[in-house]
Amino acid sequence: MSEIISNPQNGSEVDETPDELLIEQSKNGSMDSFEELVRRHKDKIYARAFSMMRNEDGALELSQLAWIRAWQKLDQFKGDSSFTTWLTRITINLCLDEIRKRKRFSAESIDELDESGGVERKIPVMEFNPTSGMERTELRQRVDEALAQLSEVHRTVIVLHEFEGMEYKEVAEAMGCSIGTVMSRLFYARRRLATLLSGFRREYSA
Amino acid sequence: MNEKILLAIHAREDGESAWVQSQAMESGVMTREEMLAERDALWRMKSYLKQAGELTRPCPVSDPVYIQGFREMFSKESQPSTVYLELDQVMKVQAMVDGETPVSQMAALNQTLESSSPLQSIHRELSGIRQLVAEAGEPTRKCPESPEFYWSQIEKSLVPRIQVRQAAWSGIGWKSWVSRIFGPVFLPAALGVIICLFIGHQLENNPIYTEVQVSSALIDTQSGVAVYFIDDPSFLNGALD
CATH class of the missing domain: 1.10.1630 (Creb-binding Protein; Chain: A)
Structure with a gap:
């Protein structure tokens, strides 16, 4: 049974039925329950798709497709992880499929050649001193802008490792590459971020 | 004046090599007076420039500040790593x-x-x-579409779950059931048919039975007894043997 209560802040009705119950009801064919799940978690799913694709239309389309896939596969959800974690993985897989379709995984830049290990085997040492007096809001914005400037593979590896908390092995499975490639991509992505944010640091201190 | 000759004169006065001078003078025509006049004008110009020299411009910042700036610029990430x-x-x-x-x-x-x-x-x-x-952390992003519109886009593509289950029995389902049930027996059955056809063909060519002429027959369906009257002499002869 859905539990509808009134929101004291804006007077709107809030459904406080737990996710687990909504999922069970959805498994039994209740589209209303599934719609409530969509309402609750659509921002998170959209945000994940956007952080990977960096494109509003693409993120909307892929996040909606993720919900459709979730409806189709709902019987497979056994509750081992949270519903949003499960749904986020579906979204990530769809985004990775889309990126693969664009064939941008194959040597999209010099960075790609470098990270394959074939060109650059020697790594120069850099000094990086982060968070020197940055406000968190501004810092978040700058990091987000820097992420937007990374290549798709570099951004993906940062999103999966840093934001999704995946281990190297999990990232490798998701991206369909070796652990060594993941480590290499992660290193170059971080180095690129460090360079981009060093520019900010100079600008900020000036 | 011929431009090529002028370039040759300038090259010679600037101490450039004979090759440069000859390249500059190639196919040029100029009188001796013209050449001397150009050389004099060039000497004068060079002399004036030498006398005037370049204006001295003092550095706008003091030495310690300049050196500090240089050190900062040279340090950290701007310094090429060795x-x-x-x-x-x-x-x-x-x-x-x-x-x-x-x-x-x-x-x-x-x-x-x-x-x-x-x-x-x-x-x-x-x-x-x-x-x-x-x-x-990751920036929080709100979905740019209204919940109603966002849901309506998803809803269009959702197949009601009950229909999905029915489809498993009706649409796609019957094929899988047929293959599941008849699949294992299909091959032996097919082999059986082939063998029967082969044997039938063989029997047709080489019959192993003897045709007999039956004149009449009495069949009692209740008792299940049938009596045949045979008047085939060859069969009867064989039977009596």
Whole structure:
């Protein structure tokens, strides 16, 4: 049974039925329950798709497709992880499929050649001193802008490792590459971020 | 005046090589007076420039400030690094920063790190950027479409779950059931049919039975008894033998 209560802040009705119950009801064919799940978690799913694709239309389309896939596969959800974690993985897989379709995984830049290990085997040492007096809001914005400037593979590896908390092995499975490639991509992505944010640091201190 | 000759004169007065002069003078025509006049004018110009010299412009900042600026510019990331590390070593340090170093390798890696200043720099760099990204976190983004419109787009593509289950029995389902039930017996059945056809063909060509002429028959369906009256002489002869 859905539990509808009134929101004291804006007077709107809030459904406080737990996710687990909504999922069970959805498994039994209740589209209303599934719609409530969509309402609750659509921002998170959209945000994940956007952080990977960096494109509003693409993120909307892929996040909606993720919900459709979730409806189709709902019987497979056994509750081992949270519903949003499960749904986020579906979204990530769809985004990775889309990126693969664009064939941008194959040597999209010099960075790609470098990270394959074939060109650059020697790594120069850099000094990086982060968070020197940055406000968190501004810092978040700058990091987000820097992420937007990374290549798709570099951004993906940062999103999966840093934001999704995946281990190297999990990232490798998701991206369909070796652990060594993941480590290499992660290193170059971080180095690129460090360079981009060093520019900010100079600008900020000036 | 011929431009090529003028260039040749300038080249000679500037001390350029004979080859440059000859290249400049190639196919040019000029009188001796014209050449001497040009040379004099050039000498005068050079002399004036030498006498005037370049204006001296003092540096607008004091020496200590200038030197400090130079030092800052030359330090840190703007300074081209002369220290290079092996990629494998760097990856090991990164794994350490990410907490993915196997326990068995931890002690050895710590020891290597302690003795290597460049590796410590890499460790600081990677820890720093990791910490920075973690501190910044991911920006919260709101879906730009209204909940109603967003849902309506999804709803259009959802097949009601009950229909999906029915489809498993009706639409796609019957094929799988047919194949599931008849699949295992299909091959032996097909082989059986082929063998029967083959044997039938053989029998047709070489019958193993004898046709007999039956004149009449009495069949009692209740008792299940049938009596045939045979008047085939060949059969009867054989039977009597």
